[in-house]
Amino acid sequence: MAGKRRKVPHALHSELSEYSSLLRALSTNDTLDVAKRLTESKPRKRKKRTEEESDGAAENEGTAAPSKKRRKRTEDAPVDAESTQNEAAGSSQLPEEEPNGDKPKRVRKRDGWTRWPLLVTDLRVPEFGLDEEIEALVRHCLRNNNPHPTDEDGDSDPEDDAPAWLPHLTQSSSAFLSSLFALLAHHTPARPQVMQDRLNAIDWRMVLDILATCGSVDADVINTVKTRMEAIYGPYDGPAPTRLEARAVAKSRTDAALDEADDAMFVAVRPSKRLPKRVLEDVDSDALDD
Structure with missing residues (x-):
């Protein structure tokens, strides 16, 4: 019977966890x-060799070359009994070459998932x-838009020449990007129950789908990207x-309905004509008794 599994010591367990x-x-x-993904070149396609070519090359390399060498030896030098025995013993000790050694090894595709939440x-x-970063x-x-600065611009410090709107731009941009990052962080795509704590990397296509669904970004920006x-x-x-397109159509319908409601609020409704009051005629009590 196999022995019980040995428990990992606490110190080794913490080291492995780290x-x-x-x-x-x-x-x-x-x-x-992101920079690595943008600058990464496309993998080159390897040329697949047929089985006949690989087998033929292996046979030529394994059989043709040793036969030529042996012929040269037999023609150049005399054959001795001791040399033949040593050669036979050495050839028996050497490992045999595999005929399929030229075939490329199969590369195992690794999963690109990561733990989530981190x-x-x-x-x-x-x-x-x-x-x-935004600043x-x-x-x-700004430097690229002004490629030929004047002498006054060259002598001045770029930190002092910052426009007055730069802090406001950085704050608004950082707030906008923070909201987008939070939106992407809370998005969890559909996945099997076993992979609940694992997520694949989100690509740019999924980012566009999320932003288009939530409507946080203008349609022109999404189309440009x-x-x-x-x-x-x-x-x-x-x-x-x-x-x-569906969001634009729904927005146009909603705006039209709101405009109609606003117009109806300020339309003066004329009062209807008053009907004359009905006056009960005096009736004799004797007629009522009859």
Whole structure:
């Protein structure tokens, strides 16, 4: 009978837990690295060799070359009994070459899932805040829009020449992006019950679908991003355009109904004509008794 499983010591268990947490953090950082995904080149397609070509090459390499070498040896030098015995013993000790050694190895496809929600220890605190990143982008765009600065602009400090609207732009942009990130973080796509704590990486197509459904972004912005991303990663056949059209139609109907209601509120209703009051005629009591 097999023995009982040995319990892992507490110190070793904590060390393994820290190591697995580190691996998850590295995997998460690699998955969320947008620059790497954008600059990553497409994998080259390997040329598949037929079985006949691979078998023929293996036979030529395994049989033709040794036969030529042996012929040269027999022609150049005399054959001794001791040398033949040593050669036979050495050939028996050498491992046999596999005929299918040239075949490419199969690469196992690994899952790209990550734990969700992330653990606190797996989160990496950024060096710069979102406001500082946006401010750096705005300054870079301003420098590119003014490629030929004057002498006065060259002598001045770029920190002092920041426009007055820059802080307001950074605050509004950071608030908008924070709301989008929170929206994406709360989105959980449909998945099997076994994979409830695992999520695949969200690509740009899913991001467009989420934003188009929630209506947090203007339709023109989504269409612009869709056009630019299709030029890099290929066509997009998602439901985002249909959802945008449905939201636009529903919004137009709602606006029309509200306008009609507003107009009806300020329309003066004329009072109807008053009917004359009915006057009861005096009736004799004798007639009533009859």
